Amino acid sequence: MKNMTKMIITDLDKSLLNNERIITEYTKRVFSECIDNGIIVVFATARPLRVTKIFYESILPHAVICHNGAVAYANGKQIYQCGIKSEMVKILLENIINYYPKANLAIESMDQLYTNFNASIIWTNTDYKNMNIKYLPKTDIDKIIIEMESLDRIKEISKFLPQELYLEINEGKLGLIMNKGATKWNAINELTKYFNIDIKNTIAFGDDFNDLEMIKYCGTGVAMENGIEEIRNNAKYICGNNEENGIAKWIKENII
16 A cells, blocks of 8 residues: 555545644644655645635645535646536525525635625634625636524525535534535546546545545545544544544554
């Protein structure tokens, strides 16, 4: 496995990051060794790029997958996007507002957050722009975010979705609407083409449902000890938990 590993893909929250959302000095050193040994390092996260930068400046990965696979960046440029057409977003937001006028709505586009409410209600210290549904950005939208008075109301939004979109609940309080093609796995396939790497020479680390495909289909899938049962059941290996440098220790033992 040591000689075969060409790319390491890792989730961030509850995987590479500890519970204080910090990358430890030990983990930084191990990933620096990976890079020195010619291994491509990829972060795969639900976070937007502007937030992910807080973490990747300490490791300098070669590529970043954001918004669960809606967009991917490599060597400082965007190489992949699987978003939602602006006109489709406009119709969908209007339907949601007609159904529930009090809905708090937001969109992510070109690494910018737009909202129809005070974003600090949900995200502290977050820069955002006011969203006008009639004049949305002309580019594809990475994702739509919905906040309502109850999860049941959010789940009812599914009836407005066209076939190519899906709704998932995030952190037990928000609804995320995305293109069904926007997955970490699809973005990984684009990155392997970009870097000319065979998928069998990749290793993926993760802990939650949005990591399942990459755990199952990358060359080697490694689940976090603190991961959900389905992830652990589908992984080839299980590493230690995120509070004990689980990923870095596994890499040190098996790769470097």
